[in-house]
Amino acid sequence: MTSRHTLVQDAARHGLVLAADAPRVAVVGHAVPLELVLAAGCLPVPIRAEGLGPRSSVGALEAEHDSETRTLFARITAGDFRECALLIVSGDSDAHRFLFQYLKEEQRRGNHTIPPLHTFDILYTQRPSIRSYVEDRLRELSQRLTAITGREAEGAALQAATALCNAHRAALTTLQERREAGRVSGARAQRLIAKIQDRLSTAAPETVELPARPVRVLLAPALPLLNARLHQIVEAAGANITAEDEWTGARAAGLPLLDPQSGLPGMAAWYMAHASSPRMPGPLRSAWLRRRIAAGAHELLLFYMPPEDGHFGWEYPDLLRAAGEAGLPHLLLRQDVDTDEGAGEAERQLAAALAEAENGEATAHAN
Numbered sequence: 001m002t003s004r005h006t007l008v009q010d011a012a013r014h015g016l017v018l019a020a021d022a023p024r025v026a027v028v029g030h031a032v033p034l035e036l037v038l039a040a041g042c043l044p045v046p047i048r049a050e051g052l053g054p055r056s057s058v059g060a061l062e063a064e065h066d067s068e069t070r071t072l073f074a075r076i077t078a079g080d081f082r083e084c085a086l087l088i089v090s091g092d093s094d095a096h097r098f099l100f101q102y103l104k105e106e107q108r109r110g111n112h113t114i115p116p117l118h119t120f121d122i123l124y125t126q127r128p129s130i131r132s133y134v135e136d137r138l139r140e141l142s143q144r145l146t147a148i149t150g151r152e153a154e155g156a157a158l159q160a161a162t163a164l165c166n167a168h169r170a171a172l173t174t175l176q177e178r179r180e181a182g183r184v185s186g187a188r189a190q191r192l193i194a195k196i197q198d199r200l201s202t203a204a205p206e207t208v209e210l211p212a213r214p215v216r217v218l219l220a221p222a223l224p225l226l227n228a229r230l231h232q233i234v235e236a237a238g239a240n241i242t243a244e245d246e247w248t249g250a251r252a253a254g255l256p257l258l259d260p261q262s263g264l265p266g267m268a269a270w271y272m273a274h275a276s277s278p279r280m281p282g283p284l285r286s287a288w289l290r291r292r293i294a295a296g297a298h299e300l301l302l303f304y305m306p307p308e309d310g311h312f313g314w315e316y317p318d319l320l321r322a323a324g325e326a327g328l329p330h331l332l333l334r335q336d337v338d339t340d341e342g343a344g345e346a347e348r349q350l351a352a353a354l355a356e357a358e359n360g361e362a363t364a365h366a367n
Contacts, residue, residue: 003199004043010202011038014167016160018043023148026081028072028099029090030247031275032120033138033267034200035258037088038161039153040145045084046198047072048248049226060105066308068224069095077106079113085148087114088141091121092277094311095224118144124276124284134268142264154263162260162267167202169255174204176253179242180297183207186217186241187231193248210240215354218298218328219244220289220319222305222312230304230337230346237350239300245278245289286315293322300357301330302350306337329357 004020011018016038025042027034037044049071061073081087089100100119107114120141122134142153151157172193179189184207192205217234219241225248231241243250258270276284293301301323305312316332323330331353335342 007043007200010167010200011160011164014160014164016157016164017041023085024083025145025148026076026084026087026115027090028088029092029096029120030252031090031092031122031271031277032088033141033271035158035161035165035267036138036142036145036153038164039151039158040142041149041151041157042085042145044200045081046200047075047081047087048194048198049224050075059102059111060109061102065098066095066223066310067226069099071226072099073102073106076103076114077111081115082113084115086116086118086144088118088120091119092124092275097121122271124272126273126284130272131265131268134272135264138264138268158263159260162258164200164202166257166260168196168200169252169257171196171202171204173253173255175207176243176250178204178207179250182210182213185210185231185235186219186244187228187235190225190228190231190249193252197248197252215239215300215357216298217241217300217302218289218292219246219249220301220303221246222303222309224248227338229343230333233337233343233346234302234350237347237354239350239354241302242298243292245292247277251278251288286319289319290322293319293326293328296326296328298328300353301328303330303332304337305332305334306342307334308336329353 008018008020018038018041022041022043024045025037026045026047028047034044049068058070058074059077061070076087089096091097100117103114103117107117118141120137122137123130146152175189175192175196178184184192195201196204215238217239221244225244225246234241245251255274259266278285278289303316305316320330331349333346333349335345337343337346
């Protein structure tokens with residue numbers, strides 16, 4: 001059974017009518033309200049940056065942009081999503097904002113394989129004065145979607161779509177709980193999370209107990225993770241990443257559910273508070289990671305700051321102090337682990353850091 005038919009059946013179980021041949025809407029970024037896409041009768045198609053993408057200029061996009069931006073730009077401009085009725089790009093990171101502008105330029109140059117574009121860009125703050133602005137952006141998106149299907153994203157349809165998205169969030173939370181209970185490795189969890197997110201699944205796959213309890217690692221990546229190679233390197237060293245500050249990882253889990261009865265005002269408040277990105281300015285930026293550091297559930301904090309990073313270095317000193325205050329050992333990896341040389345150096349540094357972490361843990365128990 002295809003993922004599209006599974007989504008249609010899941011939607012029906014939550015009282016939402018979707019057609020298997022409904023218009024498809026491509027989505028870039030974690031902060032696009034899929035509730036509106038579904039309520040309007042469209043099928044969301046999340047676009048994932050797969051692989052590393054070309055390490056050179058692509059069309060209007062210069063080579064110095066990060067791997068995620070280059071990969072997304074290459075896939076979209078190659079026509080991979082030409083059948084979609086709309087492409088929504090979230091403003092949840094500077095990279096996605098640049099992507100939207102470059103896609104507009106590529107359209108201006110005559111690339112007709114890019115779907116019609118829409119940006120969903122809000123202010124990630126909890127100030128009440130901003131809520132009306134966010135509600136306006138939600139209405140604007142809702143109207144754009146209604147123009148495609150003729151179906152209003154409101155009332156019973158919006159409530160059912162919200163319930164469906166809540167079930168999807170709950171599935172991600174269940175999987176994360178199993179990770180933290182030692183029932184799935186970080187590398188496998190990355191693959192499972194990708195499958196759940198791409199299919200908007202409402203059930204977490206079954207997992208089994210890991211054969212041993214490895215050192216638990218908290219990952220703070222400076223850039224989006226495009227594959228599971230870093231997780232695999234950590235596991236080869238005898239540890240396991242059980243949480244990462246990344247929306248394709250643990251950050252997508254544990255979110256409070258959105259009240260289906262709250263309408264656009266409730267949706268605006270939810271996205272303002274819970275869709276912030278670690279790659280955006282604002283007070284919510286590092287709150288998730290700081291809570292994890294203080295929780296004491298990990299034996300090592302791994303900072304991954306490859307050469308492409310353009311801003312995480314500014315956050316690093318404060319997060320380093322937070323780790324020190326919590327007594328959490330830490331390691332900074334600066335090399336690109338997607339190169340053989342970088343992977344080899346990372347393996348050497350990890351072996352030394354894990355040995356120190358295990359010795360520190362033994363000393364703590366002895367005292």
